[in-house]
Amino acid sequence: MEDKLNLLRQWINESCTAVFFGGAGVSTESGIPDFRSPDGLYSQQYTDPPEEVLSHTFFLRSPKEFYRFYKDKMNCLAAQPNTAHLKLAKLEQAGKLRSIVTQNIDGLHQKAGSRRVWELHGSIHRNFCMRCGQSIPAQAVFSAPEVPRCPCGGMVKPDVVLYEEGLDSNILEGAVEDIRRSDLLIVGGTSLAVYPAAGLLRYYEGRRLVLINQSPTPYDDYADLFISAPIGQVFGAVVP
Numbered sequence: 269m270e271d272k273l274n275l276l277r278q279w280i281n282e283s284c285t286a287v288f289f290g291g292a293g294v295s296t297e298s299g300i301p302d303f304r305s306p307d308g309l310y311s312q313q314y315t316d317p318p319e320e321v322l323s324h325t326f327f328l329r330s331p332k333e334f335y336r337f338y339k340d341k342m343n344c345l346a347a348q349p350n351t352a353h354l355k356l357a358k359l360e361q362a363g364k365l366r367s368i369v370t371q372n373i374d375g376l377h378q379k380a381g382s383r384r385v386w387e388l389h390g391s392i393h394r395n396f397c398m399r400c401g402q403s404i405p406a407q408a409v410f411s412a413p414e415v416p417r418c419p420c421g422g423m424v425k426p427d428v429v430l431y432e433e434g435l436d437s438n439i440l441e442g443a444v445e446d447i448r449r450s451d452l453l454i455v456g457g458t459s460l461a462v463y464p465a466a467g468l469l470r471y472y473e474g475r476r477l478v479l480i481n482q483s484p485t486p487y488d489d490y491a492d493l494f495i496s497a498p499i500g501q502v503f504g505a506v507v508p
């Protein structure tokens with residue numbers, strides 16, 4: 269393990285356009301459950317399956333039920349960045365990390381100080397009126413008694429990519445471009461099973477692909493370095 273951490277440390281030092289690509293596992297140490305882990309959000313009891321509740325169709329058809337679930341399960345406004353978030357922010361400030369591509373919607377990378385963050389699935393921190401487009405604070409959305417409404421009366425929608433919805437093309441293109449140009453790609457806290465995670469890796473043209481995950485992924489053999497450990501522990505050890 270020590271050899272692997274030393275190698276990762278060396279690669280980070282030698283890199284100037286590194287990109288970190290992260291999934292739910294990055295935020296579990298901040299107390300945010302992994303959607304798809306066995307004891308995670310998706311296997312908990314709720315009347316409708318979460319994949320259905322968090323779909324575009326369901327949102328439009330039953331906004332009250334959508335928001336009951338959303339406010340109950342997706343409120344991570346009080347969560348704090350963990351070691352992985354903080355060390356990644358430090359790497360960006362030191363000019364070692366070009367950007368972060370994340371599947372998470374909790375905004376913890378920004379809370380830790382990171383600036384260039386491609387949020388593939390959006391963010392709970394951005395919410396807009398569907399009628400007039402006005403921005404509504406997340407706090408107001410989560411504290412609304414039922415369906416959050418704009419002062420104009422329009423319904424508010426979180427800027428979160430729901431099932432059936434496409435990814436924002438500007439964000440996707442930005443992420444692809446950074447990955448394509450990077451000389452070190454560190455992938456962490458994702459099983460790479462969720463669209464478009466695995467697809468994004470194909471754009472990487474460098475020779476140093478690092479995977480950090482507690483459980484095996486289909487890409488372990490494909491990686492130039494695979495570290496099986498909690499992501500916060502790895503960055504805590506590698507970044508001073």
Ligand code: ZN
Nearest residue numbers: 397400418420
């Ligand atoms: Zn409005």
